[in-house]
Amino acid sequence: xxxVQTINTKLVSNQTELLATIKELVLEHYDASGAKYxxxxxxxxxALVQQxxxxxxxxxxxxxxxxxxxxxxxxxxxxxxRVLVTQITRHLLLYEVVLNRLGSKATxxxxxxxxxxxxxxxxYLLEHAHxxxxxxxxxxxxxEILDCLWDYQKALSELNLCEKxxxxxxxxxxxxxxxxxxxxxxxxxxxVRKSFLEALAEKTRVxxxxxxxxxxxxxxxxxxxxxxxxxxxxxxxxxxxxxxxALQFLLPMGKYATPALLSGAISDAVVKSRSKDVGxxxxxxxxxxxxxxxxxxxxxxxxxxxxxxxxGITVQLSDTVAFADTALGQALESxxxxxxxxxxxxxxVPTDFIxxxxxxxxxxxxxxxxxxWRLDRTVTVxxxxxxxxxxxxxxxxxxxxxxxxxxxxxxxxxxxxxxQLASFDDAWLTxxxxxxxxxxxxxxxxRTLHKQPEDYWxxxxxxxxxxTIQTKLPGTSHQDTADxxxxxxxxxxxxxxxxxSCVIIGDLTAHQYPVRSREDSADTLLEVFGVAQAQMALQxxxxxxxxxxxSARDTVMLERVLFDEASxxxxxxxxxxxxxxxxxxxxxxxxxxxxxxxxxxxxxEVVHIQPEDQIYKQADLFINQNTDAASARSVQSQDSWALPxxxxxxSQAIDLVVLPRVRLEGCTSTQDTLPRLSASAxxxxxxxxxxxxxxxxxxxxxxxxxxxxxxxxxxxxALLKEFYEVFRGEGxxxxxPDNLSEAQKLxxxxxxxxxxxxxxKSAYETPLIARTEIERIELLELKKRLCVSLxxxxxxxxxxxxxxxxxxxxxxxxxxxxxxxxxxxxSIDRIDINDAGQAVVIDYKSSIKTSHQLGVCSEVWQACGVxxxxxxxxxxxxxxxxxxxGLDVVGALYLSLGNVKxxxxxxxxxxxxxxxxxxxxxxxxxxxxxxxxxxxxxxxxQSFTELLDHVEAGxxxxxxxxxxGEISPQLRSKHEGVCMYCPxxxxxxxxxx
Numbered sequence: 001x002x003x004v005q006t007i008n009t010k011l012v013s014n015q016t017e018l019l020a021t022i023k024e025l026v027l028e029h030y031d032a033s034g035a036k037y038x039x040x041x042x043x044x045x046x047a048l049v050q051q052x053x054x055x056x057x058x059x060x061x062x063x064x065x066x067x068x069x070x071x072x073x074x075x076x077x078x079x080x081x082r083v084l085v086t087q088i089t090r091h092l093l094l095y096e097v098v099l100n101r102l103g104s105k106a107t108x109x110x111x112x113x114x115x116x117x118x119x120x121x122x123x124y125l126l127e128h129a130h131x132x133x134x135x136x137x138x139x140x141x142x143x144e145i146l147d148c149l150w151d152y153q154k155a156l157s158e159l160n161l162c163e164k165x166x167x168x169x170x171x172x173x174x175x176x177x178x179x180x181x182x183x184x185x186x187x188x189x190x191x192v193r194k195s196f197l198e199a200l201a202e203k204t205r206v207x208x209x210x211x212x213x214x215x216x217x218x219x220x221x222x223x224x225x226x227x228x229x230x231x232x233x234x235x236x237x238x239x240x241x242x243x244x245x246a247l248q249f250l251l252p253m254g255k256y257a258t259p260a261l262l263s264g265a266i267s268d269a270v271v272k273s274r275s276k277d278v279g280x281x282x283x284x285x286x287x288x289x290x291x292x293x294x295x296x297x298x299x300x301x302x303x304x305x306x307x308x309x310x311x312g313i314t315v316q317l318s319d320t321v322a323f324a325d326t327a328l329g330q331a332l333e334s335x336x337x338x339x340x341x342x343x344x345x346x347x348x349v350p351t352d353f354i355x356x357x358x359x360x361x362x363x364x365x366x367x368x369x370x371x372x373w374r375l376d377r378t379v380t381v382x383x384x385x386x387x388x389x390x391x392x393x394x395x396x397x398x399x400x401x402x403x404x405x406x407x408x409x410x411x412x413x414x415x416x417x418x419x420q421l422a423s424f425d426d427a428w429l430t431x432x433x434x435x436x437x438x439x440x441x442x443x444x445x446x447r448t449l450h451k452q453p454e455d456y457w458x459x460x461x462x463x464x465x466x467x468t469i470q471t472k473l474p475g476t477s478h479q480d481t482a483d484x485x486x487x488x489x490x491x492x493x494x495x496x497x498x499x500x501s502c503v504i505i506g507d508l509t510a511h512q513y514p515v516r517s518r519e520d521s522a523d524t525l526l527e528v529f530g531v532a533q534a535q536m537a538l539q540x541x542x543x544x545x546x547x548x549x550x551s552a553r554d555t556v557m558l559e560r561v562l563f564d565e566a567s568x569x570x571x572x573x574x575x576x577x578x579x580x581x582x583x584x585x586x587x588x589x590x591x592x593x594x595x596x597x598x599x600x601x602x603x604x605e606v607v608h609i610q611p612e613d614q615i616y617k618q619a620d621l622f623i624n625q626n627t628d629a630a631s632a633r634s635v636q637s638q639d640s641w642a643l644p645x646x647x648x649x650x651s652q653a654i655d656l657v658v659l660p661r662v663r664l665e666g667c668t669s670t671q672d673t674l675p676r677l678s679a680s681a682x683x684x685x686x687x688x689x690x691x692x693x694x695x696x697x698x699x700x701x702x703x704x705x706x707x708x709x710x711x712x713x714x715x716x717x718a719l720l721k722e723f724y725e726v727f728r729g730e731g732x733x734x735x736x737p738d739n740l741s742e743a744q745k746l747x748x749x750x751x752x753x754x755x756x757x758x759x760x761k762s763a764y765e766t767p768l769i770a771r772t773e774i775e776r777i778e779l780l781e782l783k784k785r786l787c788v789s790l791x792x793x794x795x796x797x798x799x800x801x802x803x804x805x806x807x808x809x810x811x812x813x814x815x816x817x818x819x820x821x822x823x824x825x826x827s828i829d830r831i832d833i834n835d836a837g838q839a840v841v842i843d844y845k846s847s848i849k850t851s852h853q854l855g856v857c858s859e860v861w862q863a864c865g866v867x868x869x870x871x872x873x874x875x876x877x878x879x880x881x882x883x884x885x886g887l888d889v890v891g892a893l894y895l896s897l898g899n900v901k902x903x904x905x906x907x908x909x910x911x912x913x914x915x916x917x918x919x920x921x922x923x924x925x926x927x928x929x930x931x932x933x934x935x936x937x938x939x940x941x942q943s944f945t946e947l948l949d950h951v952e953a954g955x956x957x958x959x960x961x962x963x964x965g966e967i968s969p970q971l972r973s974k975h976e977g978v979c980m981y982c983p984x985x986x987x988x989x990x991x992x993x
Contacts, residue, residue, distance in 0.1 A: 006201055010207060011210050012211050014211065014213065016216070017217065019052040021209050022049060022209060025180070025207055026038075026053060029205065032180055034061075034180075036179055036180040036182075038062060038184070039067045041066070041184055041185075042066065044495070071164050074171050074175045078171060078174045078176075079167060079174075083161050084163075086441070088442055088459070088463070089445040090118070091111065092445055094114050096449070096451070097148050097155060114145065114522075117522050118149070118152075118163060121192060123169060125149060125529060129149075142521070145525060159449070172196065177200075179205070180205050182207045184211075188534075189208075214235070221553045222498050223555070225241070226553075229549070230550060233549075233578055233579060237581075237582060240585055243602060243603055247555075247556050247606060248558070248607075249599065249607045250506075250560075252562070253609065254561055254563050257611065259300065260610055262300065266308060266484055267311055267313060270290055270483050270484065272554070288485040289501045290504065291484075291487070291502070291504070291551065291552075293486075293487060293504070293505050294506045294507050295507040297319050298317065298321075300506070301317040305486075308483075312473060313483045313484060314470065314476070314484070315483070315485070316471075316482035316485045316486070317487070318467075318485055319487060321431070321467050322463065322465075323435055323462070323463045326432065327358075327435075328356075328435040329435050329439075331356040331359070333461060334348070334352035338384065339454070340454035340455075351370050358417050359388070369388070371703055372763065374704045375763030375764065377705045377767070377769040377771060397413050411443075414436055415433075430467075434465050434466070439460065442456075489513075489548055492505070492551060493548045494547070498551065498552070498553045501554045502555040503549065503555075503557070506559040508559065508576040510573050511564070511571075515573075516537055542575070542578075572598070583602060584602075596609070658962055675822045676810075679826050679872070680696075682822075682872065682955055682959075685958060686872065686958055687971075688970060688972075689862055689968060689969070690969040690982075691984065694983050700984070705763060707771070712782055714766045715758070715782075716786060716897055717844055718754070718806070720805070720844065721805040721806045723743075724802050725805060728802075734800075735790060735793055740791060743790055744790055744791075785897060788899070789897045797832050797840055798920065800834045802830055803831055804830065806828070806829060806830075807827060807881075809824070809828070811825055819883075820953075820955040820958075821959040826877075828843070828881065831887070837887070839887035840890060840891035840893060841874055841891065841892045842874075842893050843874040843892075843894050844895055846898050852871045854908075854935040855936075855937075855938075857869045857938050862957075862961040863961070866954035868955070871908075874894055874910075875910065875947070877892065890915035891912060891915075892909050892948075893910075894908045903922035908928070910930075910936070911930060931943065
């Protein structure tokens with residue numbers, strides 16, 4: 001009886017032993033006829049094995065490849081005519097299958113579960129899905145998952161596609177049997193692969209070589225301390241190791257101190273490595289000197305790559321990026337959203353495309369188009385396409401391809417464009433080419449499945465693309481080996497032993513590297529079928545960490561923050577603690593532990609701490625720390641950039657803080673010019689100088705046309721002006737209870753008429769345009785509120801007649817209105833006048849708040865401590881009416897056009913107590929607004945006129961502060977909601993409030 005062969009498993013302790021074992025097996029079967037295959041886990045291992053088998057005798061007939069590469073190659077030669085399904089095609093098919101069967105359950109999580117099942121035991125699950133003992137214990141959800149797999153299998157058959165697991169079953173029978181198979185495994189192979197290797201072992205010699213990572217041999221270039229560490233880690237130790245400097249600990253107090261600490265450590269490591277290379281006469285390098293692993297290496301690269309380059313240190317980033325985060329991905333996604341966006345309300349503006357290098361549109365023109373579209377609520381796809389076409393011949397070609405759904409033409413055009421951008425960085429161009437290739441593959445897969453690419457674009461957006469970015473010094477090339485590489489821990493673990501002089505492993509907190517079993521619905525279902533993989537989360541984490549440590553020759557640095565963003569203690573990762581355990585006595589008392597670091601005191605000499613607050617206190621990113629023994633060895637001072645704590649313009653820029661300015665007649669110096677301002681700008685400055693500077697001077701508001709208080713306010717002001725003019729033209733002096741019905745009907749008619757005219761306005765006139773049913777309901781509510789407000793106005797100020805509506809002043813440069821040391825311009829919403837010539841200024845507001853009351857006041861720092869009302873617009877307008885219209889102003893009121901509970905709540909401001917009373921003002925309390933009276937006590941005035949003069953004098957002091965460049969954040973202590981509408985979101989005073 002012929003003996004049945006089985007898989008021969010060989011356990012090795014490290015990478016060096018693994019490579020030696022592979023070579024030994026190949027030489028042992030040198031005389032065997034047939035091909036000899038070495039299946040490696042990833043592409044990096046291919047180079048290592050090839051170098052190991054470099055001699056002529058051992059490499060003859062040996063083929064080194066990944067398992068998936070072998071399957072694809074063999075299937076192409078010995079398959080049954082079906083095509084192996086690609087990853088993107090599988091993803092699309094599964095999404096369609098789940099959507100058809102489960103509807104709303106078609107989530108990325110469900111797709112991931114199905115893909116896991118397919119990779120682990122696809123054939124077995126289908127073969128045994130109807131076994132009675134299995135069906136009896138399946139839950140409803142598990143049955144749904146199996147039904148999806150059956151639907152997927154049917155879809156594959158219809159398209160003449162097959163999974164790799166199906167191909168493996170056939171290849172065992174159809175492909176020529178190799179003479180030798182060496183499988184480099186991890187002990188965690190899937191059921192599919194194990195079954196294949198076992199079937200193959202019945203016909204030939206199969207070896208499974210597993211690196212269990214439990215020790216290293218004495219490598220001639222590895223530091224002795226690191227050798228001892230690798231041989232002791234993950235094992236019980238009789239005596240702790242002694243630190244000699246090969247292992248260092250980097251402990252930033254918080255995440256903002258991390259870049260400073262790592263930058264200094266990297267710089268020191270590069271310098272040491274260079275000096276050692278010179279001493280060993282090592283000239284050429286085939287890999288970087290320093291390797292830094294982070295959970296998100298892109299963030300670290302963005303923070304310190306340029307700083308290191310200033311020190312002559314080049315950095316390479318090796319990572320993956322989502323298709324949607326590439327320049328090409330963003331440009332394409334904005335175009336797809338424009339043409340196929342699901343938002344039926346607003347058109348998606350293709351900002352990312354027109355601003356990209358792929359549009360061939362100048363930046364100035366692109367920004368102009370972007371602003372034009374975003375300010376126009378009536379913009380259509382056709383108008384946007386016409387604008388793009390007229391801006392660039394290449395952009396016209398792109399838009400035409402999309403209009404014709406010509407994806408191939410689109411990709412060909414983008415390919416040509418990328419080739420034209422030869423002056424761009426090589427790494428950037430390579431990434432765009434990769435992105436284009438992924439897009440082509442995706443569209444081709446959609447065609448195969450008879451699907452529209454735009455319906456599944458999200459699946460493409462999430463696909464990961466490998467990328468490499470490298471900084472370079474003048475006179476060097478990107479082809480030169482970088483000094484430092486930033487990557488992930490998984491990629492570091494795939495490196496050759498002792499290939500880096502220094503390895504820095506960062507982010508070693510329990511939050512970033514949790515060690516826990518990742519069981520999900522797929523694992524539960526595999527357990528039901530008896531083919532589940534054993535969950536070995538700790539062992540897997542140890543293997544990755546061990547191999548990363550083994551890639552260092554001279555130094556290893558471990559970095560973790562001591563405190564998280566909430567200033568809570570950050571717990572170390574398990575691997576960090578396992579390294580520390582090698583240096584600590586098993587029965588160590590608390591006295592032997594450094595309370596600040598949590599590490600044994602024996603490690604103090606190799607610990608580097610970076611306090612977070614020092615960075616900001618000294619306004620310098622990289623600094624020296626000299627607080628204690630550990631801190632004294634912190635990073636050395638490096639080139640840095642300032643972090644200003646206050647917003648203070650330079651002396652050269654002070655004259656630019658307030659623009660435009662009006663030069664006085666006969667004057668030539670800048671100091672004799674007056675700023676041109678508005679009442680709202682003055683009020684903003686009094687609230688907070690920096691808020692004024694950001695919103696009024698820099699105009700940092702949103703570019704997008706809105707449908708809110710600004711648009712409704714502009715519409716309401718213009719409507720009321722037109723209403724009063726027409727109403728007076730019909731013979732009415734004012735709205736009274738007797739003619740209220742006629743007035744409300746006229747207002748309603750004018751409202752509808754003006755609403756139609758809003759579509760004819762330019763985008764800069766802030767038109768009020770409703771695009772949704774909800775917004776149309778808001779318009780009806782607005783009309784209702786205005787009609788209700790008209791009823792209140794019919795009882796307001798009996799004996800007064802509205803005479804001036806939206807009275808403009810200072811708009812004509814020939815007539816300058818001087819106020820408080822500036823040239824003022826603006827418009828007064830309404831001025832009512834009685835037969836005695838007394839006038840009341842009215843400023844419309846959408847709502848009245850407590851801050852509009854005269855008695856709500858505070859000292860103003862920028863006005864040299866003068867006490868001023870929190871709202872000053874109506875008082876400014878009253879002074880203008882008094883001085884330039886010659887009116888006897890007896891009131892400066894804010895009138896709410898919104899809903900209020902009581903009539904008195906619709907008014908606020910100030911009035912002359914001698915001329916007016918509460919009965920004239922809908923019951924407005926004298927205690928809140930009368931002058932003289934309780935509300936005016938803090939101003940030290942005895943008349944309404946004195947109040948106007950007091951306010952102007954205080955504002956004049958503030959204007960002088962403005963001209964001196966005083967724009968640092970200064971909030972008025974009693975003011976409510978100052979920060980709410982400020983465009984500056986990152987401000988120290990906002991955080992305090």
